[in-house]
Amino acid sequence: MTATDAPPIVLVHGTRFSAGQWSPQLAALQADFPVAAVDLPGHGTRSAQPWSLNAATEIIASAVDSLDRGPALVVGHSLGGYASLEFARRCPEQLRGLVLTGASASTCGPWATPYRWVAGLIPRIPADRLARWNDRLLRRLYPPEVVEATIRSGYAFHTVSAAWGEVLGRFDAGAMRHVAAPVLILNGEKDTVFRSGEIDFVRAHPNARVELIPRAGHLANFDDPDAFTEAVRRFARHLSVRS
Numbered sequence: 469m470t471a472t473d474a475p476p477i478v479l480v481h482g483t484r485f486s487a488g489q490w491s492p493q494l495a496a497l498q499a500d501f502p503v504a505a506v507d508l509p510g511h512g513t514r515s516a517q518p519w520s521l522n523a524a525t526e527i528i529a530s531a532v533d534s535l536d537r538g539p540a541l542v543v544g545h546s547l548g549g550y551a552s553l554e555f556a557r558r559c560p561e562q563l564r565g566l567v568l569t570g571a572s573a574s575t576c577g578p579w580a581t582p583y584r585w586v587a588g589l590i591p592r593i594p595a596d597r598l599a600r601w602n603d604r605l606l607r608r609l610y611p612p613e614v615v616e617a618t619i620r621s622g623y624a625f626h627t628v629s630a631a632w633g634e635v636l637g638r639f640d641a642g643a644m645r646h647v648a649a650p651v652l653i654l655n656g657e658k659d660t661v662f663r664s665g666e667i668d669f670v671r672a673h674p675n676a677r678v679e680l681i682p683r684a685g686h687l688a689n690f691d692d693p694d695a696f697t698e699a700v701r702r703f704a705r706h707l708s709v710r711s
Contacts, residue, residue, distance in 0.1 A: 474537075479679060480551055567651075640665070
């Protein structure tokens, strides 16, 4: 793979986090690929911007354009995965490939009940208390080089209800039919909730496959940064060969 063949990569973070979530992957991928991580509306540097899927799609599209290398491989985690599915539907000409991680569960019907409960609970807890809990949890589970960028960027608890309020009821395996590019569903082996629909998601797309990160949970890119990054790298190289 030459520098001109390497697909650009855009990384889209999950619920409450920011572009800082991808610091391990940015450091590892930028030698081989043009790569950017975005802040979704209401998150990180865009904390004051109201959430909407329209705005999220525009942000991803702008990041693809900023890399100036044509269609991109978009990697979306959790909330960012569903935003990436919306981007794939609206901007197919800008998508070279899609990695969904922690985002292969239906957000429709009975599956949405736990998400609605969490989205309703979070606004009732002071944001500073939630931030302290998150800081302690991340520092207990992961080494500093993996999570400090996320902790420094803060958390978007004020956006959780609006974001999931729009996502809930909107996405199921049928969303895969609107994705024109190849898809890798990259899940943590132990992420049973957000893996729940992965077989249906794969069956709904003619060029999709599942890869699991052993012993990893929902935050697979934190649980095993090297394995996660290598899976993205392999998929990117596969896209380069296909083109």
